[in-house]
Amino acid sequence: MARSTSTADDEESQPLSPVVIMGTGLVGASIGCALTAVGEDVRLRDRYRSHAVVAAGLGAGSVEHPIPTSVHLVVVAVPPQAVPEVVDWALSHYRNAVVTDVASVKAPVLADLRTRGRDLSRYVGSHPMAGSQYSGPLTATATLFVDRTWVVARGTGNEASQRMVERLAVMCGAHVVHLDADEHDRAVAEISHMPQLMSSLTAARLRDVPASDLLLAGQGVRDVTRIAGSDPALWRQIITANSTEIGTQLRAIRGDLDRLIDQLDDPDAIADLVERGREGVAALPGKHGRKIGDMSAVVVEIPDTPGALARLFTDIQAQGINIEDLSIEHGLSREVGYLSVAVDAERAPDLRAAMVRAGWDLRS
Amino acid sequence: MARSTSTADDEESQPLSPVVIMGTGLVGASIGCALTAVGEDVRLRDRYRSHAVVAAGLGAGSVEHPIPTSVHLVVVAVPPQAVPEVVDWALSHYRNAVVTDVASVKAPVLADLRTRGRDLSRYVGSHPMAGSQYSGPLTATATLFVDRTWVVARGTGNEASQRMVERLAVMCGAHVVHLDADEHDRAVAEISHMPQLMSSLTAARLRDVPASDLLLAGQGVRDVTRIAGSDPALWRQIITANSTEIGTQLRAIRGDLDRLIDQLDDPDAIADLVERGREGVAALPGKHGRKIGDMSAVVVEIPDTPGALARLFTDIQAQGINIEDLSIEHGLSREVGYLSVAVDAERAPDLRAAMVRAGWDLRS
The missing domain is CATH 1.10.3660.10 (6-phosphogluconate dehydrogenase C-terminal like domain)
Incomplete structure (x- = not known):
């Protein structure tokens, strides 16, 4: 059932513009930034106009009115509970547009829309698997979805609508995965x-x-x-x-x-x-997914001096050892930080010795 | 009930040596390395002599025989199930030594020892809260316990024995916390x-x-x-x-x-x-313990070129922004890595802008 997303036919050379994004939180604003960055005409709407203005300031699009009626694509990025109502409104208001949403749960949205009795051939459910544990209006960025999975819900919308939402995902740098709404949930x-x-x-x-x-x-x-x-x-x-x-x-x-x-x-x-x-x-x-036993952590005390981390990485990389993982740990009582560098267990003794020779204090 | 560990009296100027460490896994060997580094005479024993030889090679002590009968301190660092039997043996074999263990559960060890009918005034339970998700013979280091918590079990051993185990913990660089065995567990x-x-x-x-x-x-x-x-x-x-x-x-x-x-x-x-x-x-x-909302992640693509991380940190630290946390993430399909740098949310936009100016590709 998976469709190719890499074929470039005539349809795919058409612009998506104009695009309307409804809801300018982290996900909506980031989609706006990604599309604006590749030259699309993006119009921003938000229940709170000030949010849309902030997003526009970040490069997510324009808050100009009126919005042309010739809109091709509407992205609904409002809070989950409001999605069905806003999708329904968008389908009735933009008569020629494909409408997609980015809610993180798909089947209930579809079920709700079906009870409203409207033709859903222009609605495609989708879910970009990005976002972040950090949120807020200032975290939006054009590259939020690069190399992330973007689920497009199979069985929603007609063929042309599906294609348009796949193009949206690809234009944002994501990998398309097709799942039924139930499978996704x-x-x-x-x-x-x-x-x-x-x-x-x-x-x-x-x-x-x-x-x-x-x-x-x-x-x-x-x-x-x-x-x-x-x-x-x-x-x-x-x-x-x-x-x-x-x-x-x-x-x-x-x-x-x-x-x-x-x-x-x-x-x-x-x-x-x-x-x-x-x-x-x-x-x-x-x-x-590697088992932890394959790696060993070298933990180096980070001196409280300007540029210490940069010097530390210079010394680590001089050893030519691949860094598998990194984290910063904090001392319990002293105001001291440790950099934990996970490397192949067989290379760890060499790295430890090199760090000591370079004058760093190790913890483990 | 907490005792001071910072007083320097006559007793504390005495060496612990000779010290016997029984069990030369990560924890036992690391204690040996820490004590050897400060000049103590450490003797290593292990059920598998080859393990003790490896530990000795890392600087954890000596595998020479015979072990003097004048041993002052025995550290039992064998697998949890074997601890009571080995502690009991050490108490009977080294008649003047204080015996401690480092098992991560304290009350059952104490209960088992009490059923053996031996005088326990020379036994003190302890638990260094170190170790690592990574294990194995080559990960031992003298600084494993630096700035970590080391629990000394209240109500085990007499006053002099307690003091000796506290000194052991402090010599390894740890912070002593006193808890009853039940409280610890x-x-x-x-x-x-x-x-x-x-x-x-x-x-x-x-x-x-x-x-x-x-x-x-x-x-x-x-x-x-x-x-x-x-x-x-x-x-x-x-x-x-x-x-x-x-x-x-x-x-x-x-x-x-x-x-x-x-x-x-x-x-x-x-x-x-x-x-x-x-x-x-x-x-x-x-x-x-900071709430995540206070921080924002700047995610930078790490180019697959030598020294890239070192250059990246040089550019980050040139901004004078404090790095709160770090991690490396891996792309799903491309062989590409991302460095996620958590900073104060208010400083994140500045850092993002500076990274882009310096030519780095951001993800979020």
Whole structure:
């Protein structure tokens, strides 16, 4: 069912313009920046005109009126709950335009639209898998979607509408993946929404931990709970909209958790769970799926002097050792930072020795 | 009850030597390296003599025989299950030595030792909160414990024995925290073991996710599941040994999970959970407790050319902007890497503009 996105036919040489973007948050404004950067005529609309003006200032498009009626494409990038109503409005208002949305849950939007009785041949659901744990009006950028996955919902819109939304994704630098709306919602429940809730559940428990116990916190709990710092207002809408698929995931986790609680005194059962977790991590695509045992961390104290990190990287790269991962850690009590550099385990001793020779202080 | 560790009395000017370290894995060998570096006479023992020889080669001490009977301190750094038996043996074999262990669970070790009927005035339980997701014989280093927390179990050993183990911790560069064995085990269940199992439970679910859905994986699921890549052989022992405290934590999580499953269609309940998670993250000590909203990520494509990272850091640091966090991300399909630099949200636009002026490609 996957369609090619690389063929350049006559249709694809046509501009998308004029394009209307409704909703100028991080995703809407970034799409505007990407399209403006390649010469498209982008018009911005937002419930709060001041937001659209800020986005225009970032290069996302124009807030001029009136908007021509000859609009070819409307991108609806409003908060999830408002999407069906705004898509419906756009379909009726721009009679010749293809309308797409970027909501992170697809089947409920489609179901809602179907109850409204309008012809949906010009509506295509989509979901660019970008965004960021950081949000806010100033984080928009033309390259937010470069090398990211952009899901185009199969079975929504006619062939020409699908093609136009695929072109939108490709123009933003993304890779198109075709999934049915139901498949998409299952996938994000598995790979995004369930992990988000596991992180929040873990982090919420820390509220009851005495401050003296929190002193024992290491890097592990910080990694697990990092995305628990995300925006409650956004997640209340996402989780509620995808509650059926998320419920399936969470009930499976509850089954696993019940078994774990029953088997806490069984070493083989514990080892089996941890091993299954390793297999799950290894299944993730890309370098991040490498098993941790293949790498070793070299941790260098970062002196509190200007340019220290630059000098440090100069010394590391002089060794010709590939850096697999990087993070900054902070000392518990001293105002000191450490740079943790993960490299191939076999090369780690060489790097450590070289760093010591270059006068750096190592931690591990 | 907390004792000062900074007083320098006559006793503290005495050497610890000779010190015997039993078990030369990451923790034992690193303690050996730290003590050797400050001039102590360290003797290494391991069930597998070749491991001790490797550790000696890293500077952890000597494998010479015979070991003098005048040993002052024995550090038991064997796998958790073997700790009570080896501590008991050390107490009987080295009649004048203080014996400590570094197992990550303290109450069961103490309970086991008490059933053996030996005088425990020379035994002090301890737990250096170091180690690393990376393990293996070559990762030992004298600075593994610098600026880390080292728990010394209150109520174990007599006053002089406690003092000697505190000196050991301080000589390794750690900060001493005094906790009862029960308090310690509760704290690590809350802050380490429970998050570890939540990560494994999340990661284990990914095994059932179709490969096409895994393409949608972003940074969030990778963060949550990173520590799930840890060693099953180690964790089977840790979890089993601390099953009572971990059970308490997991039953509390199950209660939270049951409520969540019941309330998935209640937006206010979802927002409340996410908000409680944010509060938990904020409770963690150090900069990592900052709410994510305060920071913004600037993501720069790393060219595949020698020295690129060093040049990149030179350009970043020329802006005089404090780097709060760093990570490397990998492109999904292209062999390209991105450096994600988290900075104060207000400074991010300046940094982005400067990076573009300097010719770097940004992603977000």
